[in-house]
Amino acid sequence: MASGNFNKRIYNFSSGPSTLPLSALETAAAEMTNYRGSGMSVMEMSHRSRMYLEIFEEVKASLRAALSVPDTHEILFMQGGATFQFSAVPLNLIGDNGEADYAVTGSFASGAMKEARKYGRINVAASSEDRDFSYIPPQGALKLSPGAKYFYYCANNTIYGTEWQYIPETSGVPIVCDMSSNILSKPVDVSKYGLIFAGVQKNMAPAGMAVVIISKSLAGLELPYTPRIMSYRTAIEKDSMDNTPPCYAIYMLGLTLKWLETQGGVAGMERRKAAKAKILYDVIDASHMFIGTAEKSSRSDMNITFRTTDSELDSRFIKEASELGFANLAGHRSVGGMRASVYNAMPEDGVLALADFMRDFEKKR
């Protein structure tokens, strides 16, 4: 967290909640007390009112278009984030006494696996814990179980700065993927997935919601004790409105999607994020001070993790950066070091400025 007092917006490298498009925030501010002549805030609208339903349908359609979601898949807006979803997944998909495969490539994948063990037999299809989660296992290393109800992985690991560079081949076993930290950063072939979910607080909207994209064929296997609010079947049948949805987060997602369209959609995001990540990885690779913590072939374009060989130097780097308006560069408390999260809304200028600061910081020592 920046400790200074800034008249203008700073570069916020938080891993989430994180930077949102400025245009989205400005529109939200302008429409806060009176949304387009409705005489009320979006926060105050009945979720069943005509005006709110227009927002809701538009956001759903925009998201479907942005990710080219096929008609076989339904889009759901659910409360909670990834922690909610990683319980909901087995509670909906594993069936009675079923089994599933999990690839454990970081903290959230590991948490998901532990949770799923409450509900069925869980196989570790792969793990990168042997080298501190610094890499993504290749296809050949995946041990797949033919009887698995689904294969689960986390596409991007924010803490360790790793990202899957391929979609696993599972011989027909439905793939479930936690895309919380890289959704909308590139095109994705949704048809290859049984279920994609993403907490919205990185690339989409304020915390408190998950987007779920689910193949309709997977719904309907709830266990007898699956909570009603976690039932994908119910959410599909009620179009995410069995209960009051997180209306304002949906609206904010719509504003983000409008911005995304002006930036060339997910194809534009893919170009931007590759360029931004390269700027920082180039500094790291040319440095005698900074060390990238992820193996090169598994590096994330969303979370660039690095450190020096001296934790006091790390702290000084983070502190000096913060004073200059580069906020939230500390690595996750479980691993230390530094982490620059460069989600969609982080402007390239911010990354260029950070790269300059990194080079200056090294030069001064």
Next chain:
Amino acid sequence: MASGNFNKRIYNFSSGPSTLPLSALETAAAEMTNYRGSGMSVMEMSHRSRMYLEIFEEVKASLRAALSVPDTHEILFMQGGATFQFSAVPLNLIGDNGEADYAVTGSFASGAMKEARKYGRINVAASSEDRDFSYIPPQGALKLSPGAKYFYYCANNTIYGTEWQYIPETSGVPIVCDMSSNILSKPVDVSKYGLIFAGVQKNMAPAGMAVVIISKSLAGLELPYTPRIMSYRTAIEKDSMDNTPPCYAIYMLGLTLKWLETQGGVAGMERRKAAKAKILYDVIDASHMFIGTAEKSSRSDMNITFRTTDSELDSRFIKEASELGFANLAGHRSVGGMRASVYNAMPEDGVLALADFMRDFEKKR
């Protein structure tokens, strides 16, 4: 929903999401792109940053003060609303093969009871379904089970316009209460409750969060299959931050609580709401056209439900009102008629104007 185009804010009688204090919305708008010189929006703050934690602690302390929550009870901010909580309650409190008592006084109490039946033996302690949920059963009508792990009721029934006028006496069985639609509208003796929860979208903040006030002595009886995100024990241990909390809704709750303080706190709210409700009930009781649908002794001060004897006349009333800027006066789709929800943030002027319109409408026929 008002269909017109309004330059100014209208009177929004929605049952939830619903009117928020204008001052809270104005502050949110002013702080949207740069919160107090932080250089970022509250939406963009890491939930573990110092600045966000200051907001979080302040809101928690304000809520504790506003409701005089004793030290025996913990305050939790959880994602989702009442539908999430009515699953979480049995999943945390009923224990293995346990039983609980439910008072069924409306749609949400009934939904809660159905859901709880997945997890234990549920007794109907009382029901007002025999007269279309138009009343609250008196203490003497409650059939209490000595072995119940808890007694559950819904303090205010938005659809039927009824409100409990007393706290049940349960001979030591912990009381669980859904206060979604009347929390913060009056002082409440929290010490009498084992657990209070409230979806925030009526009197507190935008939809997507529930406030839980739980006696610490009740936590720790989760079932083996209770989802991690629903565990009150975990939420207490992690101070609502096992997962990313709904940060922005918490911030908005803080702005609402600031407004509430300027209005005399919950004591001030109690005076206001009694006055506002009386204005509308007086019109209804003096009318030859409008009929109150709740029995007088059970009337809610939050949701005033009424109708005429002619559903076409009801529709005309709702339509004409909407055109004049009285929005969302239609009753719930399951019961029809009219409903004026007059939560804390509805100004008395709005209620006076509606009362005038009701009298005029009747006079013209």
